[in-house]
Amino acid sequence: MTVEIEFDSSWQDEFLQRIHQDGPWGNWELVRLAIEVEKHLVIPEFEGLQAPKHLPNLTPLPHQLETAKQVIENMNGKAILADEVGLGKTIEAGLILKEYMIRGLVKKVLILVPASLVTQWSMELNSKFYIPAVSQKKSYVWEQCDVVVSSIDTAKRNPHRDIIFRQNYDLIIIDEAHKLKNNKTKNYEFVQNLKKKFCLLLTATPIQNRIEEIFNLVSLLKPGHLGSQTAFYEKYKKDSRSLNDNEHLKELVNKVMVRNRRADTGIEWTKRHVETIPIDFSDTERELYETIYNLKNESDWIQGSSFSVMTLQREACSSREAVYYTLRNMLQKKENPTQAFKDQIESLMKKVEAVQTNSKAKKALELIQQINDKVIIFTEYRATQLFLQWFLKQHGITSVPFRGGFKRGKKDWMRELFQKRAQVLIATEAGGEGINLQFCHHIINFDLPWNPMRLEQRIGRVHRLGQEQDVKIYNFAIKNTVEEHILKLLYEKIDLFEKVIGELDDILTKLEFGNMEDHLIDIFGASSSEGEMRIKMENLSSMIEFAQSMKKGETHAAAGNS
């Protein structure tokens, strides 16, 4: 067997020239050091992982190391990483990327992720893996930087598209790859045409999908692995629901896919305890709420936007400050406001001023004093956040604010302050990976987001790998308000709070019924009677329940490592 041998001749030309010119010659100490270095960098074995040696500050979990090894040694660097949510797919991808870079097999890398995750990906690669990843902002980045993170929507458009196709990528990583299930989309076509020497597709929900979607995803990674399109559909029914019917197909898919399940990782997860705390409005608060509620019927003054009324209603359940802030904005943003509009706002402002207490805040204070430990309060509103900070301070309780918009350094600083100095962290945004608050295990949901995923993210900050205590979640809800409806009819009914991380993700993806928030706005805003609203809510929660029961049936049958 002959293998082509490349002999680097660039060295000798300069060497001969230096002989000719009698120098300059290097320093013996440096020559010896260079060889010492080289001996440390030489990797004598094809097998095994070098990356952990380079990452002293990262302690990968056993299943993450195993996955990286598996992908490199048995899957030849082309794989679908399909761990359940929360098991660290990003870490696995980072390990694989790092390993290839250390071994000199990969230099040029393209990482395509949802737009909201671009910064986070590049920060994590830089801080955790010392990989100089750059978020694509200017078009020269494609050519000048080796590791580029971008959203697929940017990448697929010209002029970027043409530049990308001219690059010679060694590794392509695609996060949230389940969005590429339809082979008729522009995104699919774009990724299909990329040259994929090594390729990682990351997804949390590949398998509950239809067989057609699996075919598309696998064919993107490794065309022909599941046969040609015609041959495939001759063999398997196109709309067959899942892989379960077919052992052979399942086996094939598992050759290109790693799916770690929470149960298999042997990681112990602590429990969640949920307590709903019903709260009564004071009279003035109630009056403010009712006034806003009744606006729905005289809708012309805000152009019938049920959204605004709904927002005000929700804000009224949070704090008078939140309502005030929105009202002021409405007045300022309105071009040429009519006198009636101004009067309306004016009268609402009066009602706001009449409110002198915040029943929820009082309850929160009581609870915090009773817990006598670290507490995170989540609220949807900036104004509430500011108010709470002030309010707690009045009562001698230290708190720090936290917002998604904080710069990285500030986030870390606030986390540090919370851990070491303050009792309470008041957060408006759960988003943004990387702030891990496992040292705390009490959460107060001062108000509730309407998107269950956001709620899951809130809890996920605390209930994650490394949490040693059971997590206590307190949900505040004002009696007889929209808030109570949401809590009772939706969240409690589907046991949302008790779910294990990730389950909800699966359920919502499978439902494919679009944005949860839109449904809720429709239900609360457009229902003409209490009865209609109740029925619509029932429908929504039954759908979720249905998806849930289907999932239970599939858990063991899905093509994972069962």
Next chain:
Amino acid sequence: MQQQEIHNFLLKYFQANDCPILENHSGYMTVQLTIEMDKELMNRPFYWHYLEKTGGIPNPAKLTLITDPNSVPEDIKGEIIHFGSPRLHQIFASTKNLARYIRLYENHENGSRKTPLLPWLCLNVKISYQCDRKRDVFKSIGLQLINGQMVENFHERLLNISLTPKIPDYSFTLSPLVKPKSGILRIENYLKSSIYQDDHSWAEEARKRWEKDLRLLEHFYEDIEEGNEAYETEKKALQEQYEPKIKISFINGGLFYLTEKAIV
């Protein structure tokens, strides 16, 4: 590399490049960079460009490197260096870059006796075996340029010999019969023929994997008439992924003039 080894390596690197070590404690060190080393490591070409244009007083940076964060006093600020840190790899690259070519003479103790020194060509190379995976071997080969004697592990042997950049008194060099250029060729051929005798089952297996994926690919595109471009791209990708290759690359090398007894 252990942290202590890294610490020692850094010390040697800065000393070899004439940078004064301002502080050296177990756990951290502070070095004063020279102008050259500031340009080499600090990546601030605009500063140096500006300074040279305006004729300002150069102020090369001081660098504090921490090799054991646990034993460093709290008021010391610096870069934490470990085996994976980008700064260390920058210094690795710089080390190799600054020391690509060398010429040295044996610092013998023959006193005033006239001593002939024999020319040796030394090449330090890395051989990489690469397919979708990769492994490397370090080799140091010495070739005597008069009688053509070839010696492996040449660098290790040199470490036991006292060497100097200036030819010692009363010494003279013998001119090579083998020209350096053909010396390099001889070493190249020697390396290649020893590589041919290696076990290449790794390459065979890579070719099998390649072949297999190629067959799948062809099957996939069988019934697609157009779209040949995608097929060609995928085919190229498979070649880049699997094709076995062996690369011989240089770390450094040079000429060594040694006494007859130095290498036995």
